[in-house]
Amino acid sequence: MNLTETQSTKEFNKDGVDAVDTTNSTTHVPLWQSVKKFPRIVGYCLALSSAILLYGYDLVIVATVAAMPQFQVVFGQEYNGKYIIPTMWLSLWNVSSCIGIMFGSVLGGHYQDRRGRRITLAIGSFLSTIAVAICYISDLPDDMEIRRGVFFVGKLFQGICIGILLCVTQTYMSEVLPVALRGPVIAFYPIFTLLGQLVGAIVVYTSLKHTGAESYRICFASQWPFSSIPFVLAAFLPESPTWLLRRGRTEDALKAQKKLNTSCINSQAVINELQASIAAEDEESATHTYADCFRGVNMRRTFIVAFANIIPQMFGLQLLANSSYFMQIVGMGSANSLIFLILGIGLGLIANVVSLWTLNAFGRRFLILLTLNIVMVMWFAVGIAGIFTGIVTIWYTAVSMMIITMVSGLGSWPASHVVAAEASSLQLRAKTQGIGWFTSGFGTAVFAIILPYIYNADQGNLKAKTGFVMAGFAAVTVIVVWLGIPEMKGRTAMEIDRMFSLKLRTRAFNGWHSDVTPMSETEDFHPNVKA
DSSP: OOSOOOHHHHHHHHHHGGGOOTTOOTTSSOHHHHHHHSHHHHHHHHHHTHHHHHHHHHHHHHHHHHTSHHHHHHHOEEETTEEEOOHHHHHHHHHHHHHHHHHHHHHHHHHHHHHOHHHHHHHHHHHHHHHHHHHHTTTOSSSHHHHHHHHHHHHHHHHHHHHHHHHHHHHHHHHHSOHHHHHHHHTHHHHHHHHHHHHHHHHHHHHTTSOTTHHHHHHHHTHHHHHHHHHHHHTTSOOOHHHHHHTTOHHHHHHHHHHHSOTTSOHHHHHHHHHHHHHHHHHHOSOOOGGGGGSTHHHHHHHHHHHHHHHHHHTTHHHHHTHHHHHHHHTOOHHHHHHHHHHHHHHHHHHHHHHHHHHHHSOHHHHHHHHHHHHHHHHHHHHHHHTSOSHHHHHHHHHHHHHHHHHHHHTHHHHHHHHHHHSSOSTTHHHHHHHHHHHHHHHHHHHHHHHHHHHOTTTTOOGGGHHHHHHHHHHHHHHHHHHHOOOOTTOOHHHHHHHHHTTOOGGGTTTOOOSOOOHHHHHTTOOSSOO
8 A cells, every 4th residue: 555646755755765764763762862853943943933933922812911900990891889891891801813814814824825925924923013003002092982992803813814924833843843853843833822821920910000991901912013013024034935935936945945945954864755745735636725625535524624623622721721810710819810820831831841751752632631631620620610609719720720721731731733734635734724823713602792792791690600611612512523533643745645544444544554654754754855
């Protein structure tokens, strides 16, 4: 059984395999050795993760700023003797970024296929600085409704920019990373998301000492550095060799690959392997449109990418990001709620750093199922605690949410991003990632709308009993993952293509073996021979 039965692949196996040291495999070497072997790729991908910092900051900023007393006075209304943000506007603000990400990711997926990854990254970054400016001046109108509306527009525009940046970032990483580093490096998505949240929470906490508009304006202004970093990076980042090859620019692709590799890596052999993979996919489909993502075996792959992107919402990421405001609804003071948010983010960071090892040691599917089951039980326990009243319920809920963040950070959160990056084909990768982030934005939007109506004091008022709802979502996710998401750890693009082409059952992926070992399996697209 050949991985691919095309003439282009046969020619590659004949001409390129002699450049490979088949005694070494990078798919099973220790993580640190892989990092030392590909330092430039790791460095570029870590720098590119600055775009994810912006996403993390934006994810937490609405909820944490909404918990600031001065912001509540300027944008809120009085309710039972204290100021709160009306449920409708809180939902709209929470959903604005999500809607923006939906459209931004689709736009980014289309535009980066036409113009390239670098220019799309630069445009998304530049527009993001304008979006931050809109949020910064949103309190200037005298009319309360206009004031809230301007803030909504700013967050919507910011979401579009973030959607573009996230789509480009995940596409680029999935195209240039060797198999051995794909899981650990893409696991930096939740790490940098949490770092962004941590910075946002700390900025909000330190801004509480300020009075007047300055307190929340500092929070908005602190987004500008995160918005500008990707723009600067775009000037130095090598273009994706895969994109250049698809445009017929072979020489430019080789130059870009040499910038990504060190001198000990045979860049020409890497390009040969990419050309073989692209040619094999082109023989199966001559077009590369969004519609092709929903045809044949690509429909299954698109579903996996789409569902993997909503797993974070299904285990409760939206509620965890809003934990400062949520804990105030449960009964905790504003200062303590921010402290618990920061502690939770810190524990999540530690867990996601540990996940760099767990993703290398265990399968993605196993980690997702294990941690989701634990999270499901913990959310159910929070719901039970919500039946009672008193200080025990408040503190139990706070501690449980921190533990849920940590458990998710060890498995289902980072693993979901890796699955989303691995499942798509090379020829449809940018567009499939666009669909994936569109689904992520849609899922986030749905949860951002419904959750305040479930737990907010002026609506459902479930408070900690919201845990029952989240436990139900986690249970549904466990079932879908068990039935639909296969194990792709350690697989090359050719192997993954072949397994989907064979229409293997979900649980058959893990034990499947090919009879032929092409270069990509032995050297992970990066042979150990000097060019």
